[in-house]
Amino acid sequence: MIGFIVRRLAQALVVMAAIALISFLMFRYVGDPVAVMAREDASVTERQELREKLGLDRPVVVQFVDFIGRVVQGDLGISYRNQRPVADLIKERLPATLELVMMATLLSLAIGIPLGVITAVNRTGWLPTLVQSVSLVGISVPTFVTGIMLILVFAVTLRWLPSFGRGDTVQIGWWTTGLLTISGLKALILPSLTLALYQMTLIMRLVRAEMIEVLSSDYVRFARARGLPARMIHYKLALKNALMPVITITGMQIGGLIAFAVVTETVFQWPGLGLLFIQAVSFADVPVMAAYLLLVGLLFVVLNALVDIAYLVLDPRLRTRAS
Amino acid sequence: MSERGQQTGLGRAFVRSPKALISATGALVLIAAAYLAPFIAPHTPFELGSFSLMDSELPPAFLPGGDPRFLLGTDMQGRDVFSAILFGTRISLTVGIAAVLFSAAVGTLIGLLAGFRGGLVDAVLMRVADVILSFPTILIALLISGVARTLFPLATSGTAAILVLIFAISINEWTQYARTVRGQTLVEKGLDYVQAARISGVGESAILRRHILPNVLSPVIVIATINLALAVLAEATLSFLGVGMPPTSPSLGTLIRIGNENLFSGIWWVVVFPAAALVLLVLCVNLFGDWLRDALNPRLD
Numbered sequence: 001m002i003g004f005i006v007r008r009l010a011q012a013l014v015v016m017a018a019i020a021l022i023s024f025l026m027f028r029y030v031g032d033p034v035a036v037m038a039r040e041d042a043s044v045t046e047r048q049e050l051r052e053k054l055g056l057d058r059p060v061v062v063q064f065v066d067f068i069g070r071v072v073q074g075d076l077g078i079s080y081r082n083q084r085p086v087a088d089l090i091k092e093r094l095p096a097t098l099e100l101v102m103m104a105t106l107l108s109l110a111i112g113i114p115l116g117v118i119t120a121v122n123r124t125g126w127l128p129t130l131v132q133s134v135s136l137v138g139i140s141v142p143t144f145v146t147g148i149m150l151i152l153v154f155a156v157t158l159r160w161l162p163s164f165g166r167g168d169t170v171q172i173g174w175w176t177t178g179l180l181t182i183s184g185l186k187a188l189i190l191p192s193l194t195l196a197l198y199q200m201t202l203i204m205r206l207v208r209a210e211m212i213e214v215l216s217s218d219y220v221r222f223a224r225a226r227g228l229p230a231r232m233i234h235y236k237l238a239l240k241n242a243l244m245p246v247i248t249i250t251g252m253q254i255g256g257l258i259a260f261a262v263v264t265e266t267v268f269q270w271p272g273l274g275l276l277f278i279q280a281v282s283f284a285d286v287p288v289m290a291a292y293l294l295l296v297g298l299l300f301v302v303l304n305a306l307v308d309i310a311y312l313v314l315d316p317r318l319r320t321r322a323s
Numbered sequence: 324m325s326e327r328g329q330q331t332g333l334g335r336a337f338v339r340s341p342k343a344l345i346s347a348t349g350a351l352v353l354i355a356a357a358y359l360a361p362f363i364a365p366h367t368p369f370e371l372g373s374f375s376l377m378d379s380e381l382p383p384a385f386l387p388g389g390d391p392r393f394l395l396g397t398d399m400q401g402r403d404v405f406s407a408i409l410f411g412t413r414i415s416l417t418v419g420i421a422a423v424l425f426s427a428a429v430g431t432l433i434g435l436l437a438g439f440r441g442g443l444v445d446a447v448l449m450r451v452a453d454v455i456l457s458f459p460t461i462l463i464a465l466l467i468s469g470v471a472r473t474l475f476p477l478a479t480s481g482t483a484a485i486l487v488l489i490f491a492i493s494i495n496e497w498t499q500y501a502r503t504v505r506g507q508t509l510v511e512k513g514l515d516y517v518q519a520a521r522i523s524g525v526g527e528s529a530i531l532r533r534h535i536l537p538n539v540l541s542p543v544i545v546i547a548t549i550n551l552a553l554a555v556l557a558e559a560t561l562s563f564l565g566v567g568m569p570p571t572s573p574s575l576g577t578l579i580r581i582g583n584e585n586l587f588s589g590i591w592w593v594v595v596f597p598a599a600a601l602v603l604l605v606l607c608v609n610l611f612g613d614w615l616r617d618a619l620n621p622r623l624d
Contacts, residue, residue: 015454026466031473136613140606142556144563145598148583152595156586163586259459266564267583281469281566289469296462304457 005309012305019297024067027077027290028056071294077287081280086291089276095175096166097272100264101257103188104195105250112200113239113246116207120215121234135201143260147194147267154190162187164269191268195261199253206249210242252307255300336618343618346610353604357412364406365392369572374401380590396592399585404592407578408600414574415601418488419555426493427547430500431539435531437501438508449505452498460557464491468566481572488567492557496550500543507539541619548612552605559601575601 027033034051042050051057055066070076076086119128155163167183169176178184214220215238223233262274269275273292280288337343356363366374378401382389389396395404437445455463471487511517512535520530561567562576563583570577575597582594 018454026470030470136609137602137606140552140609141602142560142563142605144560144583145579145602148579148586148594148598151586152591156589156591256459259462262461262465263560263564277465278564278566281465281472281564284469284473286469286473289466293466297458300457 001312004312008305008308012301016298016301019301020068020071020294021064023290023294023297024064026286026293027067028060028063030286031080031284076291076294079280079285079288081283081285081288086287089288090273090291090295091174092176093271093273093276095177096270097258097261097265097274099178099188100191100195100261100270100272101254103192104199104257105254107192107196108199108203109246109250111196112203113207113243115200116204117211117234117239119204120208120211121230123212131204135204138197138201143194143198143263144267146197147190147264150190150194151267161190163190166271191264191270194267195257195264198260199250199257202253203246203250206246207239207242210245211238214238214242248307248310252303255296255303258299259296333618340614340618342610343614346607346614349603349607350611353412353600353607354416356409357416360406360409360413364403364409365394366403366406368402368407368410374403376401380588382590383592383596395596396590398581398590398593399588404596407573408575408597411573411575411578411597412600412604414485414568414572415555415558415576415604418485418492418558418568418574419551421485422489422492422496422554422558423547423551425489426496426550427500427543429493430497431504431536431543433497434501434504435508435535435539438505439512439527439531439535445505448501452501455495456498456502458495460492460495460553461560463495464488464557464561465564465566467491467494468561472566481569484568484572488558488561491561492554496554499546499550503542503546504539507542508535511535511538545612545616545619548608548615552608552612555601555605555608575604 033054033056034047055063058066074087076090078084079086079089082089115131119131122128151163154161162183165187166178167185167187168181169178169184170180178188211234215234220233220238223237228237258273261270261272262278264270265272265274266278273295276288277292279285280292337347368374374397378390378393378397379399381393381397381401383396383404384391384394386396393403393405395408397403398407433448437448468487468491471491475483517530517534520534525533558567558574559576559579562574563580565580568574568577570581573581578597579594579601582590582597585593
């Protein structure tokens with residue numbers, strides 16, 4: 001087992017190194033850093049000095065090692081557009097995205113799990129058919145269309161909820177939160193619902209499949225034979241055992257949600273990491289793009305490795321296969 | 324079952340399935356309408372001078388205040404929304420179909436090579452595919468688009484934007500074909516008929532082309548259909564985010580973006596109709612792909 005973990009971690013390191021290399025190549029070769037950072041009227045010698053000051057005249061390998069060293073210390077360069085350290089920009093935007101993703105995850109679990117149980121327990125009738133058809137239409141509706149329709153109904157027509165921004169926020173240390181004010185909570189509803197819909201279908205299908213399997217097991221049949229109430233069998237006995245894969249998948253999906261938040265944040269002008277990234281893409285702000293790639297890449301590599309290792313620890317059957 | 328028997332079986336299943344008939348008809352009507360746009364569109368929406376501000380922000384023809392010349396109303400500049408949707412669907416479909424063809428060709432070739440050759444080639448190609456697959460399509464597409472914008476500032480014009488989009492979408496999607504074709508090739512390569520061909524002195528490329536390729540095509544067709552829906556969605560999302568097609572040659576995604584910027588002026592038809600067209604197109608292709616997967620029932624990885 002130790003061997004497997006070491007190999008899995010080594011593999012994660014290789015992937016991370018590849019991501020860092022791509023990020024470095026973008027940073028260094030996409031666009032000319034000197035042309036962007038120098039004054040318009042800088043002379044040739046001034047440009048040369050800046051080039052040396054930035055270390056751009058040294059061998060590429062040395063520059064790459066330097067780049068890694070700076071990244072590890074939290075120095076992600078200066079944004080071309082804002083002329084501010086990229087690390088500061090990310091720190092400012094991170095709370096908004098994390099609160100959005102957290103709320104979306106809670107919503108998708110709160111709605112997806114009961115729907116999955118209900119459709120697994122009553123496999124015929126109008127409700128499961130309805131849920132099934134809605135989820136088929138659901139995967140054909142892109143996130144941004146869902147968001148726009150929600151805005152059209154709840155913000156433009158009914159005027160119940162705001163359509164953009166975070167509302168009022170409260171500062172706690174370097175973290176800004178919208179969870180403590182009424183307007184902040186109201187602003188969170190539509191974006192988190194939009195982001196949650198994408199994951200809700202997945203959770204519902206997963207719970208349904210797991211529940212159907214668990215419901216046909218011996219202990220559930222035994223509980224039925226003993227005459228335990230159906231409610232208790234479904235929610236106390238069966239659901240508990242069906243939830244394990246749901247938790248793993250939900251954990252794995254958090255990375256996907258953060259990446260997917262790019263679209264939701266654009267629709268609702270939510271001031272998070274996704275909006276920062278999309279503005280960087282539109283304005284060719286390479287340092288921000290490279291930093292976002294590094295950050296999200298790290299998140300994905302770590303989550304994937306953790307999930308693989310967790311499976312190994314939790315499921316003894318895999319241990320013999322791995323070794 | 325013979326090849327012919329399989330085909331007539333598929334045809335019969337098609338005629339008998341309402342899902343297949345409806346979705347295929349819907350998709351064909353939308354595709355025909357898009358490619359016949361120059362002939363059936365009542366207006367030429369992207370020729371300056373062919374529309375006038377006098378006609379701006381007219382509601383759909385069937386609502387009070389509507390103008391019979393503009394079936395689905397007009398936008399802020401007086402362009403006909405219906406015509407814009409027809410031309411927009413054409414661009415969306417062109418990008419989607421091209422991305423599917425490109426990624427299917429590249430993915431199938433890589434899958435065949437990896438499966439047939441094995442060894443280091445196989446190991447490296449499949450590791451690359453694994454890593455790409457573990458990242459969301461939209462993220463990689465955004466990065467490619469961002470890099471293209473920085474390297475070639477002209478890439479935001481019409482034709483160049485189409486090429487960048489096709490590449491950005493394909494770089495993710497080839498992996499699915501490659502994995503499936505590789506798996507199937509591994510199976511086929513051990514079968515007697517391939518051994519027989521080899522013994523009879525048939526060359527490697529001829530074995531791949533004439534014997535293995537026809538046998539791995541049915542999963543490729545199924546993945547391609549489902550991926551067409553995904554590619555159209557990816558294109559729409561990128562254009563909506565403002566890094567896809569420019570407003571001068573808008574796809575459905577660009578039209579929705581433009582409509583979204585004017586959501587609060589109350590002209591909902593500018594965003595709702597293009598969005599409906601997009602959802603309808605994707606839904607038809609998705610349903611057809613769903614049916615095709617059940618009907619052909621290939622082994623998919």
